[in-house]
Ligand SMILES: [Zn+2]
């Protein structure tokens with residue numbers, strides 16, 4: 673599936689070829705801190721499948737628990753998280769943040785990891801009073 677997307681301010685833009693089966697949720701504490709949200713939704717793909725079509729993102733590097741460095745790509749202007757990548761370079765090495773993808777309404781998560789650290793209220797959202805807009 674062909675997708676495209678951008679950061680919030682539009683400085684960083686991209687196109688990619690992805691498999692919709694590879695959309696996943698991560699509940700790990702790093703993802704919570706990096707996104708400011710209870711979990712992160714990512715489409716996993718190979719680095720070659722992504723083509724940057726705008727300005728380059730800024731890259732932040734930090735070793736994960738397994739000792740391998742993970743790179744976090746974000747817009748230098750608006751700070752939107754866009755991609756993650758690692759040192760491996762394998763077919764599942766890159767991740768595209770779901771919220772940056774224009775076709776995200778067609779991309780539903782197929783699996784979730786790090787459920788151990790999931791926010792305890794994550795399955796109770798249906799019980800909250802809700803409005804269609806703010
Ligand atoms: Zn931006």
Ligand SMILES: [Zn+2]
Nearest residue numbers: 698699700703
């Ligand atoms: Zn995570």
